[in-house]
Amino acid sequence: MKIFHFVLDKGGKVELQQIAKPDVDFSSPIEVFEKALGHEKKVTKSINDLMDEAIKENDHAVNSFLKWYVDEQVEEEALASKSLGKMQLIGGKGEGLLILDQEYASRSFTPPPAE
Numbered sequence: 214m215k216i217f218h219f220v221l222d223k224g225g226k227v228e229l230q231q232i233a234k235p236d237v238d239f240s241s242p243i244e245v246f247e248k249a250l251g252h253e254k255k256v257t258k259s260i261n262d263l264m265d266e267a268i269k270e271n272d273h274a275v276n277s278f279l280k281w282y283v284d285e286q287v288e289e290e291a292l293a294s295k296s297l298g299k300m301q302l303i304g305g306k307g308e309g310l311l312i313l314d315q316e317y318a319s320r321s322f323t324p325p326p327a328e
Contacts, residue, residue, distance in 0.1 A: 219278055242305040246297040253293045257286040 222226050239245045260282045267275035303309025 223274065241298050243311060246293070246300045250293040250297050253286065254291045257290060260286055
């Protein structure tokens with residue numbers, strides 16, 4: 214919603230579109246984590262493309278706004294990469310999978326600061 218509100222605050226118009234249904238059929242748990250890392254890289258590229266455009270247009274407000282997303286994606290890609298590495302280490306099966314599942318189940322979500 215941060216982007217939504219930012220666009221409105223800048224006098225823009227938001228036009229929401231349907232999001233394509235994600236894949237739900239995977240050959241292994243490892244593939245799930247490979248796809249997750251690939252998705253994070255796609256998101257990073259999209260943010261970088263927006264940042265490039267903001268720089269080209271000399272739009273300091275957009276540049277400043279996007280820096281949070283740039284930093285966030287560094288964390289997200291690192292987490293996805295680390296998770297994939299763990300999954301590959303355990304081979305995506307056995308007791309290791311149960312331990313990894315318990316580790317992920319114990320994580321807690323911390324929302325970003327309110328605007």
